[in-house]
Amino acid sequence: MKIQCPFCGAKYEAPPGRKFYVCPYCGTVLSEGKTYENVYVFKPTVDKTEAFRKALNFRPFGAPDDLPSASPEAAELHFLPLYLYHITFSPLDELETYATALAVSTPPFKLPKRYVFPARWRTPFKPSLEKIGVFHSPDLSPEETFSSLKDVVEEARDYASVFKVRVSIEWSFEGIVYYPFWQLRYRYRDRPYGALVDAAEGSVLVLDYPISRRGRAEGLGLAATAILSSSAVGALVGAYLYLAPALGALGGALASLGAAARLITFAASRTGKYEAAYRL
16 A cells, blocks of 8 residues: 655555554654654664775675775665563562564564664654655564563573562563664675674674685685694594594594584685674
8 A cells, every 4th residue: 555654745655454654764653544653763873984984894704905995885774673662570670671672574684693682772763854764664563573582581580580589571562763774785896795784883793795815725724724633632532542543533523524614615705704693
């Protein structure tokens, strides 16, 4: 169905039956035909230029030394919708907290696994006629999304178990929070690459990058070192257990094959991929 934004006047297509509709141009939220007011935002602290600087100076393993000289091609600021929850764990009032969870089932780009979004430092959101980025609409219900906060719930239960207290969990839906990301494209020696930067705090989350010749050589060297080191340890363990050293060395070499295979695969590739670990 087609919706017209009551703030900026833009018309956009949206599937029927959703609880919330977000104008992709200004971020105005509609719910049940009315403007929804409980909307917050994490303001971007990193502009496009700084996002490229952080990504190209990140230098993951195997990246060329001159990667900072790569040519930026395109940058787009995306605001992903989060649901905000107030959670209590009665009778332990000290565990009361706010938490956020991603409200879209398929983000427009890949995020690190189990990426945890903050709830503090959000500010009230006010739409603007000046287009600053692309706002995405939730396609999950608050009930569906709350289940993704199981780590928060389990952590509270573990804390309560120390005191042998059974907690009663209650939550309330408090609104929508926009979280900003820079999706970047750059070119290095006529080859395209991409990156994703957290625009609120400046962390590089995902980076596709060229692997240099030195990086490939270092990968092969590390693979050989892993096999030789494991073989040596295996031989020592075998001797300690009164086994043939050759048998122990073979066992050690076999144990290192997984890591060595990953390093060899890396060395054979032209493109590396860095992905940040989830944060607590």
